[in-house]
Amino acid sequence: MIRFEHVDKRYDGGAPAVTDLTLEIPTGSITVFVGPSGCGKTTSLRMINRMVDATTGTIEVDGRDIAGIAPHQLRRSMGYVMQAGGLMPHRTIAENIATVPRLLGTPKAQARRRADELLATVGLDADLARRYPAQLSGGQQQRVGVARALAADPPILLMDEPFSAVDPVVRAELQNELLRLQDQLSKTIVFVTHDIDEAILLGDHVAVMGNGGVLQQFCPPSELLRAPANDFVAHFIGRDRGFRALSFRPATDLRWAPPADYSDADLAAAVEVPPSASIRAALDAALTSWSGLALAVEQDGTAVGVLDAAEIGRQIGGRDQDVVA
Ligand SMILES: Nc1ncnc2c1ncn2[C@@H]1O[C@H](COP(=O)(O)OP(=O)(O)OP(=O)(O)O)[C@@H](O)[C@H]1O
Ligand SMILES: [Mg+2]
Structure with a gap:
């Protein structure tokens, strides 16, 4: 020490x-x-x-x-x-x-x-x-x-x-x-x-x-x-501290939609993240993807959930005002 x-x-x-x-x-x-x-x-x-x-x-x-x-x-x-x-x-x-x-x-x-x-x-x-x-x-x-x-x-x-x-x-x-x-x-x-x-x-x-x-x-x-x-x-x-704080919240806090709800083309253009990623990583993935989607994928390649940036925003905004401050 x-x-x-x-x-x-x-x-x-x-x-x-x-x-x-x-x-x-x-x-x-x-x-x-x-x-x-x-x-x-x-x-x-x-x-x-x-x-x-x-x-x-x-x-x-x-x-x-x-x-x-x-x-x-x-x-x-x-x-x-x-x-x-x-x-x-x-x-x-x-x-x-x-x-x-x-x-x-x-x-x-x-x-x-x-x-x-x-x-x-x-x-x-x-x-x-x-x-x-x-x-x-x-x-x-x-x-x-x-x-x-x-x-x-x-x-x-x-x-x-x-x-x-x-x-x-x-x-x-x-x-x-x-x-x-x-x-x-x-x-x-x-x-x-x-x-x-x-x-x-x-x-x-x-x-x-x-x-x-x-x-x-x-x-x-x-x-x-x-x-x-x-x-x-x-x-x-800075003002975006709420955004930075998302690095410390797990994406498993989010309610992910089933991949079956989306077309193959949308899924193909989604950016993948591991389910253990942070919410910030999931949001970054959605924002950089062509189809605007983040796709949670297990290590063995199984797709387990889909979210778009707007939905991530709604979910975190609804539960934790601090995060969107
Ligand atoms: N060798 C020195 N002699 C006199 N004053 C010094 C000396 N080194 C640093 N200072 C002064 O002490 C203060 C703190 O300087 P320091 O280099 O520790 O800041 P810093 O936080 O590392 O800054 P920076 O981000 O610009 O590197 C400043 O006001 C600087 O001008
Ligand atoms: Mg210095």
Whole structure:
């Protein structure tokens, strides 16, 4: 667990960057710091590995006050992923990934094998190992940044807007990859973003920060959507919070029509979702389908129900005003 207790940060007597931050980041899950530009997200993240030291207050990692741990020692247990990859341009991809293990004394050949493994882990071809960062796409560079942070197998991963420099499609891919990786690795991940959608998708817990680094709310994303703590949070989440909240409601809450009620042509043009999908996924499916229909299909291919977007809207609107607010 990482614990902030009454932490303040002021840079050289300037305005407060972080104000009286108290929160507990649980082990083995993803905690996201989200908020507008300049609200102290990066500062908060960097205080965890002592790239920045708190002005007052304490930060503990697994019960130890980090003020008493030498920064290089502390960072052995923490991978750090910088915005836009932060790769060293004159080193190959393999060398970039192997940097920390080499510093820690891992023999070259072993570090190299580990780099190859990690390329596979983050979904990159082994052929890329000999290239230089400039010879990779933005998305590939981001993946290398994640591989490098994982190289020494640290229990804690600090990620500062790691996916902000890529287009939305690649970004969605990287987000899903991270969730898949986390399923296997169960790291303690602290993830910074200014994108509330990313925070809601990735976070087991979300910390919303406001100006001056004042924590506004800290809770699981579903709670953030259901019960924003104040106007700042409600405004930050946006008017479509009801729509976002649908990600947390199962499509099994909906009353699906029997497929037999529809023509083969309509069904063929429907977009399929598993019955276990969220209502948001079902709605997305209906809205993107040619026939305007979402089709719930079991894993063995059996179609079990059909709905169109208007009917989904009626059903959720009728039962939960919050959702269409
Ligand atoms: N090294 C520094 N020296 C002085 N002031 C700094 C320094 N780093 C950050 N600040 C100030 O501290 C405040 C918080 O900055 P920080 O980088 O933590 O914000 P952020 O939430 O990460 O913003 P962004 O979303 O733009 O990355 C800002 O007012 C910033 O100008
Ligand atoms: Mg920042």
